[in-house]
Structures are given as structure tokens and as C-alpha cells.
Amino acid sequence: MEPELELLKIDCLGKPLRLEGSLAGWQQLFWDNQLVSQKAASIDNGGLKVHEFELTLTRPTTEPQDGDAPVTSHTTLIRLETDLVWQPFRFDYRLLQDDEVLTQGTRTEKDIERQTPEVPVVKQQKVSIVGLASLGFKLLKSAKVIKVVLAGASVAAYSWLFSFQFALALIACLVFHEYGHIRAMKYFGMKTKGIYLIPFMGGLALSDEKINTRWQDVVISIMGPTFGLLMSVGALMAYHATGHVFFAGLAAFNALLNLFNLLPILPLDGGHILKSISFSMNSITGLIVCVIGAALGVYVSYTLGLALLGFLLLIGSVEIIVEWRARHQSHLLPLDRYGQIFSTLWYLLTVAALVGIIWHLAGTGDDMLGLPLKILQS
Structure with a gap:
């Protein structure tokens, strides 16, 4: 069975x-981690439901004198509405x-966001090569030295492609992008393990x-690309204030980089965003709207000459539509209307702003600043 929410x-009784x-x-329904009641899948996935199960409770009848005290038992009916x-x-x-x-109450989306789901107890397995490799990878991933090594490798890789100064600036952009994800995680009360930079792949x-x-x-x-957009806006303002082409290149x-992350292809940020939006649409109308929006994005991309962007949008949209049928199997609480x-407006405005910055800087006539736009047009 798929994971559930x-x-x-x-x-309940201790x-x-x-x-x-x-x-x-x-x-x-689980009582003391034991399954006591269940309801099968149905078209009516909400509304009123009742779970009932019986428990046998025991208690001593008198204070113990010599030996164990006699006990009595009785059956009680537990009902969850x-x-x-x-x-x-x-x-x-x-x-x-x-x-x-015994108790009653109401839960909302805020309560679901803040909860820590029950972690099932995993039975210990015999030592194996696969198990040792998995443990070694976890220890390696958690070590701070790995962050330093990966960061150094990223600086070396980008310095080889561009220059040392530009590599440091690009690393700053990546860190700022990932920091947006970190801030969002902390907003929801999630514990974070930090940022890992991966050469040629981002972070x-x-x-x-x-x-x-x-x-x-x-x-x-979306908070990663949003922080990235703020970084580009800041660099663009610095370029217009100083006239230094370094800031313009950084902005472009x-x-x-952040526009690429917003493409609707998993596991990119855009894939997660559009998948969450489309999977939250429970009606055929919602799916039709999603298809029309995707088609419009592809049309606009090709009209503006952004061939690569339009092609990737098309692939990502088809992927999301195909997976739409499996939306009910997710354990994630869907978005309301x-x-x-x-979320759709936030996504579209972020994409439009990033494209606008690239288009604006390409109009300066500098070949280097026009390279991002040529990549989108290729």
C-alpha cells in the first residue's frame, strides 16, 4: 500500500x-501501533466515517497481600467518529x-504541516556489504568535510570554465539559491542538514x-528560484549603478540558472511546483486548465524564439499530465483552490521576471551577455 497521511x-487510554x-x-486506525480498524478505498474519500474496536482492560480487585492480587477484566468499546x-x-x-x-477537536492544514509523522520501527538486518555501504554513505554525507571538498571542487570547475572571480560569484549565487530552500524548510519547522555544492550540477x-x-x-x-531572482535583481541594479559588466554577467x-531550475521536469524545482499544483486538481476541469496553461507556455516560448525552453516545457507538461492519474496515491495533503x-501566479511571475532579465541584458549588444538568450533560442 502507498504511504498515507x-x-x-x-x-487513548494511555x-x-x-x-x-x-x-x-x-x-x-492504529492503537499502540496495532492495526485495529481500516476503511477501504472508495469514491467518497471524505465525509463522515466511524471506526470501532474493542479493548479488554484488566485491573486488580484488591491490594496484594501474599502473592499476586486477583484481577478482573472487562471489554470496552472504543469509537472514533x-x-x-x-x-x-x-x-x-x-x-x-x-x-x-473522551476527547474531541478539529485539525487544519497548519496542524498537518507542523506534525512529525510516526516512524515505523525497522527490524535489524544482518550485516551485509550493501548495509555497510549505505551506512558509510550516510556518514560521508553528514560529514562537514564533504561540504568543504565539494565546494572546493565547484570553485575549481567553474574557474576552469570562466574565471576565478566569476566562479566565486557563481558559487555565491548557488548558495543564495539553496539558502532560499533552507529558509522555507525552517519556516515549516523542519530540521536542515545544510547546503551541499555539486560541481556542474548546482547544489x-x-x-x-x-x-x-x-x-x-x-x-x-520555489523559494530557491525566488531568492535567485532577488540576487539577479541586485546584480542588475549594481550593473546600472556602476556600469561594470561583471555584475551584468552575474545577473544574466x-x-x-534559476530559470533552468523552474523547468517543469522532475527532480527540478519547477517539476515539484507544477506537480503539486496539477496533482491538487481533483476535477477534469482542473486538468483541462493545466493542459491549456502548459500549451500557452509552449506557444509563447516558440513565438518569442525560445525553442529550448518551449521544448522542455512540452516534455515536462506531458510528464505531469501522465502522472496526474496517480495523484490519489500520494500521502501529501493537496492544495486548496x-x-x-x-502557486501558479507565483511560478509564472518568477519565470517571467527571470526571462525579462535575460532579455534585457541581451539587448546591450555584448556577446557574453547575449549568451543566455542564445542558449534559450537554440
Whole structure:
């Protein structure tokens, strides 16, 4: 079964009671990590649902004197009543024991964003070469020295392509881009492991924690290019203030780098953003709108002579449409209608601003500054 979203985790008679569910309609209820009730997938994936299970409780009848005290046992009925709305997300629940209310409440998207999902206990495996290799990779990845080595290799690689000064500036752009991802992760209360620079590939912002909602995926993904856009705007302002072509080149190539990251191809940032938007559309109308928007983007790209951008947009759009059918299998809470519109506008405005910077600097007549635009037109 696909991973499910943790809808609820509360105390029940001194033990954790956890309800997991998915857009496909699956629901599983665990008491003390034991499966006690489940609902199969159905077209009606929300609304009112009731889980019931019985527990046998024991307690001593008298204080122990000599030996163990006699015990009595009785069966009690536990009933969990839920009312679930996916868009906008709202989860009302009421827990009863033998028709007596133990607790009740409401959960919203904010509660889902801040929760830490239950981590299943993994049985220890015998020592193997694969296991040792995996452990070695984890230790290697967590070591600070690896960050320094990768950063040094990145500086050397970009210095070979351009110049040492430009390589340092490009590394600063990459770090600023990844810092945008880090800031978004910290906003959602996620623990981060820092930034890793990879020669010729860019960088990675890593976290040990997993996201719970599509909104988190959108914000974390788009904040990198957004910070990159701010970096390009700052460099463009410095160029117009000083007239130094170094700042213009920095603005142009940084804009190209972040524009590439926004292409709707996984695992790029743009792929995560558009996948979260399209997978949150539960109606055929939503899919049609997504297709029309993708077609419009391809048309505009080819009209402006941006052949490469249009081609990659086409590939990414087809990929997202094909995967749209599997959206119900995701454990991520979908975007509501407002989130879909806001995320789409944020994405389109960021792309337009980056293209505008590249186009503006290409008009200066400098061959070096016109290179990013020629790449898009190739």
C-alpha cells in the first residue's frame, strides 16, 4: 500500500491512537501501533466515517497481600467518529469509550504541516556489504568535510570554465539559491542538514524530515528560484549603478540558472511546483486548465524564439499530465483552490521576471551577455 497521511494522533487510554488516510479513501486506525480498524478505498474519500474496536482492560480487585492480587477484566468499546473535508482541509473528530466522550477537536492544514509523522520501527538486518555501504554513505554525507571538498571542487570547475572571480560569484549565487530552500524548510519547522555544492550540477539543500503537504512542497521548491531572482535583481541594479559588466554577467547567468531550475521536469524545482499544483486538481476541469496553461507556455516560448525552453516545457507538461492519474496515491495533503491559484501566479511571475532579465541584458549588444538568450533560442 502507498504511504498515507497521518490525519490524527492522540492519547487513548494511555496509549497512542493514530489514524492514517489518503486521497484514495484508505483509512487505517492504529492503537499502540496495532492495526485495529481500516476503511477501504472508495469514491467518497471524505465525509463522515466511524471506526470501532474493542479493548479488554484488566485491573486488580484488591491490594496484594501474599502473592499476586486477583484481577478482573472487562471489554470496552472504543469509537472514533471523523468528518473529513480535503479542500480546504478540515478534520473534525470525536473519541468515545462506551458512548462517553473522551476527547474531541478539529485539525487544519497548519496542524498537518507542523506534525512529525510516526516512524515505523525497522527490524535489524544482518550485516551485509550493501548495509555497510549505505551506512558509510550516510556518514560521508553528514560529514562537514564533504561540504568543504565539494565546494572546493565547484570553485575549481567553474574557474576552469570562466574565471576565478566569476566562479566565486557563481558559487555565491548557488548558495543564495539553496539558502532560499533552507529558509522555507525552517519556516515549516523542519530540521536542515545544510547546503551541499555539486560541481556542474548546482547544489542541494537537505533535510532529515519529510513534508506533509503540497503547499510545503511548493514553498520549499520555489523559494530557491525566488531568492535567485532577488540576487539577479541586485546584480542588475549594481550593473546600472556602476556600469561594470561583471555584475551584468552575474545577473544574466544567475537568471538562466534559476530559470533552468523552474523547468517543469522532475527532480527540478519547477517539476515539484507544477506537480503539486496539477496533482491538487481533483476535477477534469482542473486538468483541462493545466493542459491549456502548459500549451500557452509552449506557444509563447516558440513565438518569442525560445525553442529550448518551449521544448522542455512540452516534455515536462506531458510528464505531469501522465502522472496526474496517480495523484490519489500520494500521502501529501493537496492544495486548496486558493493555494493552486496563488502557486501558479507565483511560478509564472518568477519565470517571467527571470526571462525579462535575460532579455534585457541581451539587448546591450555584448556577446557574453547575449549568451543566455542564445542558449534559450537554440
